[in-house]
Amino acid sequence: xxxxxxxxxxxxxxxxxxxxxxxxxxxxxxxxxxxxxxxxxxxxxxxxxxxxxxxxxxxxxxxxxxxxxxxxxxxxxxxxxxxxxxxxxxxxxxxxxxxxxxxxxxxxxxxxxxxxxxxxxxxxxxxxxxxxxxxxxxxxxxxxxxxxxxx
Amino acid sequence: xxxxxxxxxxxxxxxxxxxxxxxxxxxxxxxxxxxxxxxxxxxxxxxxxxxxxxxxxxxxxxxxxxxxxxxxxxxxxxxxxxxxxxxxxxxxxxxxxxxxxxxxxxxxxxxxxxxxxxxxxxxxxxxxxxxxxxxxxxxxxxxxxxxxxxxxxxxxxxxxxxxxxxxxxxxxxxxxxxxxxxxxxxxxxxxxxxxxxxxxxxxxxxxxxxxxxxxxxxxxxxxxxxxxxxxxxxxxxxxxxxxxxxxxxxxxxxxxxxxxxxxxxxxxxxxxxxxxxxxxxxxxxxxxxxxxxxxxxxxxxxxxxxxxxxxxxxxxxxxxxxxxxxxxxxxxxxxxxxxxxxxxxxxxxxxxxxxxxxxxxxxxxxxxxxxxxxxxxxxxxxxxxxxxxxxxxxxxxxxxxxxxxxxxxxxxxxxxxxxxxxxxxxxxxxxxxxxxxxxxxxxxxxxxxxxxxxxxxxxxxxxxxxxxxxxxxxxxxxxxxxxxxxxxxxxxxxxxxxxxxxxxxxxx
Numbered sequence: 001x002x003x004x005x006x007x008x009x010x011x012x013x014x015x016x017x018x019x020x021x022x023x024x025x026x027x028x029x030x031x032x033x034x035x036x037x038x039x040x041x042x043x044x045x046x047x048x049x050x051x052x053x054x055x056x057x058x059x060x061x062x063x064x065x066x067x068x069x070x071x072x073x074x075x076x077x078x079x080x081x082x083x084x085x086x087x088x089x090x091x092x093x094x095x096x097x098x099x100x101x102x103x104x105x106x107x108x109x110x111x112x113x114x115x116x117x118x119x120x121x122x123x124x125x126x127x128x129x130x131x132x133x134x135x136x137x138x139x140x141x142x143x144x145x146x147x148x149x150x151x
Numbered sequence: 152x153x154x155x156x157x158x159x160x161x162x163x164x165x166x167x168x169x170x171x172x173x174x175x176x177x178x179x180x181x182x183x184x185x186x187x188x189x190x191x192x193x194x195x196x197x198x199x200x201x202x203x204x205x206x207x208x209x210x211x212x213x214x215x216x217x218x219x220x221x222x223x224x225x226x227x228x229x230x231x232x233x234x235x236x237x238x239x240x241x242x243x244x245x246x247x248x249x250x251x252x253x254x255x256x257x258x259x260x261x262x263x264x265x266x267x268x269x270x271x272x273x274x275x276x277x278x279x280x281x282x283x284x285x286x287x288x289x290x291x292x293x294x295x296x297x298x299x300x301x302x303x304x305x306x307x308x309x310x311x312x313x314x315x316x317x318x319x320x321x322x323x324x325x326x327x328x329x330x331x332x333x334x335x336x337x338x339x340x341x342x343x344x345x346x347x348x349x350x351x352x353x354x355x356x357x358x359x360x361x362x363x364x365x366x367x368x369x370x371x372x373x374x375x376x377x378x379x380x381x382x383x384x385x386x387x388x389x390x391x392x393x394x395x396x397x398x399x400x401x402x403x404x405x406x407x408x409x410x411x412x413x414x415x416x417x418x419x420x421x422x423x424x425x426x427x428x429x430x431x432x433x434x435x436x437x438x439x440x441x442x443x444x445x446x447x448x449x450x451x452x453x454x455x456x457x458x459x460x461x462x463x464x465x466x467x468x469x470x471x472x473x474x475x476x477x478x479x480x481x482x483x484x485x486x487x488x489x490x491x492x493x494x495x496x497x498x499x500x501x502x503x504x505x506x507x508x509x510x511x512x513x514x515x516x517x518x519x520x521x522x523x524x525x526x527x528x529x530x531x532x533x534x535x536x537x538x539x540x541x542x543x544x545x546x547x548x549x550x551x552x553x554x555x556x557x558x559x560x561x562x563x564x565x566x567x568x569x570x571x572x573x574x575x576x577x578x579x580x581x582x583x584x585x586x587x588x589x590x591x592x593x594x595x596x597x598x599x600x601x602x603x604x605x606x607x608x609x610x611x612x613x614x615x616x617x618x619x620x621x622x623x624x625x626x627x628x629x630x631x632x633x634x635x636x637x638x639x640x641x642x643x644x645x646x647x648x649x650x651x652x653x654x655x656x657x658x659x
Contacts, residue, residue, distance in 0.1 A: 007648075016582050020322055027329055027344075034341055040612035044341035047600040051329050058322045065318055065641070067648040074581040080374050084367065084549070085570060091553045092566040100554075107553060108546040114374045115542055126543060130550050142202050144558055 010069045017063035021056050028052030080114045087111035099149040100139060104131040158280065161509025165517055169210050170510065177214035178518045181221020182525055185228075186533045188235040190548060192222035193484055194366045197358045198551045200488055201558035208492045209507045213514040215488055216468070219481060220272060220515065223424070223461050224522045227264045228533050231257055231453070240460040243428045247445060247452030254448050258391030263402055263450060264457045265526040271410040271458030272519045275465035278414050280512055283501070287473040290498035295605035296616045300626035301420065302599045305476045307630055308421030309591050311637040318641055319584045327592020328599070330355050337597065338604060350564035357487040359556050359565045360593060363572020364586040365480070366552045370545050371577045392530070398450050405435050405451040409458030416459075417466030421591075423479025424463035431459035465515060472496050472508065475598070480587035483594040491559070 028049050037043025087110040094103035108127040112118045138144045164170060177199075184195040195218045203211035226237030231248035244264070251260040293301075310320035333344045334354030345351040394402075409431040416427035435455045436442050445452050467478040475497035477483040489496055494504070501508050526533070556565045576586045610616035618624045 013582065016584070020326070023326075023329070027332075030344065031332075034336075034343060038612065039607060042604045042607060044336040044339040044343060047603070048329075048332050048343060051325055051332065055322065055325045055329065058318060058325060061641075061645060062316070062318045062322060064648060065316060065645045069648075071582055074578055076578070077371070077375070080371055081574070084371060084573070087546075087549060088367075088553065088566055088570045091550075091557075092563045095553075095557060095566075096561075096563055104550055104554075107550055111546045111549050112542065114545070118542070126546060130547055134550065134554065138554060138558070142205065144201065145561070146558075 007068050009067055010071060012073050013066035013069040013071055014063055017059045017066065020062070021059035024052045024055030024057075024059060026052070027055065079116070083111055083114040095146070097150065100146045101131045101135055101148045102150075104134045154280070154284070157284075157505060157509045158513065160506060161511075161513035164209060164506050164510030165213065165513035169207070170213055170514060171517065173206070173210050173214040174217050174514045174518050175521055177217020178221035178224075178521050179525065181218040181223075182225035182522065182533065183536065184218070185222035185225025185237045186536050187225075187539070187544065188229045188233065188237050190544070191238055191365055191369070192219050193361055193481060194548065194552060194555075195222070196484060196488065197362050197366070198555040200358065200491070201555065203488075203492070208494055209510050211492060212489065212494070212507065212511050213518075215485060216511060216515065217518045219485065220461065220464050220518060221522060223272075223464050224265065224268050224526055225533060226460075227268070227453075227457050228261065228530075229537060231260045231264070232534060232537060240424045240428055240464075241457070242425070243432045243456040244453055246432070247447070247449050250446065250448035251450070251453060256448070259394045259398060260450075260453055261530055262392035262527065263394055263398070263454050265523065265530075267402065267406045267409070267454040267458040268461040269519055269523050270406055271413060271460075271462035272465050273516065274410045275414045275417065275462035276512065276515050276519070278418075279465060279469050279515075282418075283469050283473045283508075283512075286469060287498040287501040290474050291502075293498070293622065294620065295602040295609065296620050296623045297626065299599055299602040299606055300617060300623045300630065301474060301476055302595045302602070304626050304630045304633070305420035305470075305478075306588070306591055306595060307633050308419065309423075309479070310588055311633050312422050312426055313585055313587070315583050315585060316641075316644065317637045318644075319582075320588050323579075323584055323586070323588040324592040327589040327594075328596040329592075330360065330589065331593045331596025332600070337601065348564070350560075350562050353560070355593075356556065356559060356562075356565045356568060357484070357491070357590075357593065358559050359568040360572050361480075361484050361487075361590055362552045362556050363569045364576035364589060366548070367569060367573025368576030368580065368586070370548060371573065372580070373541065374545060392527070394450075401450055402454045405431075405455040406458045408434060408438075409455035410462040412455075413459035413462030414466040417463030417478060418469045420470040420474065420476040420478060423467060423481070423587075424460045425479070427459040427463035428456035431455040468511075468515075472500060472511075473498060475500075477591060477594065480590040483590045487594050 031045040031048025031052055034045030035043035036045045036049055087107045090110055091103045091107040094106055105127045108130045109123055112123040135148050139146055139148055180195050181192060184190045184192055196215050199215060203214060222238055223240060226241035227244045229235050229237035230241040230244035231252050234245050234249040236242040236245055248260050306324045310324050311317045313320050333351055335352055336343055342352060412431045412434060413427040416422045416430060417424060432452060432455060435451045436445050467482050470476045470478055471482045471486055477486045486496055552569060553566055556569045579586060606616050618627055
């Protein structure tokens, strides 16, 4: 049968279901340690254990449902992912240490590289513009307790 | 009359200068983000949330709500001119809106969409004014058992009504519930799943989850995608916007039907505006004399879903405000935002905060009038916004996401969390796991746990409390029916184990 030939197990779908199963098992195990209490007076672990068990059951069901799924391996764009990680980490690292303006500048400048063929001059202008806007609106306008620069 | 005094009270608050000003800001920002594809209302609310901490809570709420319904007006612009929905709730509008624009009737489509949006929104507001107090009065009788059941019903409806696999949606609900348990347990004070990280003791940041799943994930998948060229804005003159008599006549009934469907779906806990638009479109196709016109620029196919999404968004405030049960991810987020402000939506909200509630409802109507003014004479401005290139837009968006997340608690940890949820959302969507139920589960989870514990305490540990109390029993039955209804397709899929590519992934 022609459909028979396509019936191969989908490792990606099964992997996703397995992750949820492990997550559920972890919640149930860790939650049990918090103390499930009694049925009249439930403890802090009762809800996590219930959720964990439910998650494990659903994960098994989804594993069955999607075992022959035709979903393809997710195509994670490396350049875009890398650039976005770099941009956000730069913002996180700089915002409290160097100040809002350098952090914003770095985030915008770096994230522009997600698309190939970026014009550096335009990137500098955009980054400076957004950084200025950030200072104007969030520090001058709304008085958020952030410093614009490190001094 | 009690109702009229309340409405007068509301308008008095909503017509004060600060409320008017921020209502205007809200709807303008809403239209702006609505017009831009790939920028959702949620990102705009997240951005404005830290700013609203310094405002009067009523004004803050008026502004945040304005962003939501403002985005509904703007979102159809991109659908019609670009064939790319501004937000998901306008995805259906593309089907007939874009063909209309290709036939040179973009102006008419934009005009009619604004008018029907206004009508849909206004009718839903009136319904909301009439029914919310009744629903809230009824809900005052609820005990913890009923609250637990109605939340369970809301979550299960949201999971089973959504497109795609109900099992995967349910998993996402449970993941949301799981995320909700992180932090200090409110009943015992125990630290749960914090792994010694101090920043987690207050729980995971709602804004980080929302901005990761809906902001960063969207940006990752949109970069490098061809955004299309909008149909020339010069064609959209005021004169070209005026519809013919036949077009007006053809739109009356679809608008009313769309409004009705929208109001009904919007008012249900667990069902949101997106579902309403699909149903309104399907209904129009069914009643039409010649269904083959649909997809080729039928005006009914444009006005009905747009009336439906506006009426649904307004009606969705009904369960959110009177029961504290959000209909979709957007409402869940707004509910979370209200709780950050220290406002707890629910039946007591109407009794304890009449000025806030009625002021908010009155502002809806004022906001809709603003939107009418903003959208008809100024349509040219919004059309021009579509020409902003994405490579300018997405770095700016990333900045707004970062500052919005960071400014809530001034925690660097939250910026890293947004990154984590961004990649999680991106990968999940590829495998057909919808992100919206996570947010619903996350917001409702802690409340469910509290009510569950209280219900069992009340019944001295007997689960029968959930079916012995009449209202709770009815809710339980509806929940079971929802589950049974979706069981058939689930069992079928579990047996065959196969899903087609287009079913397996939720990518648009």
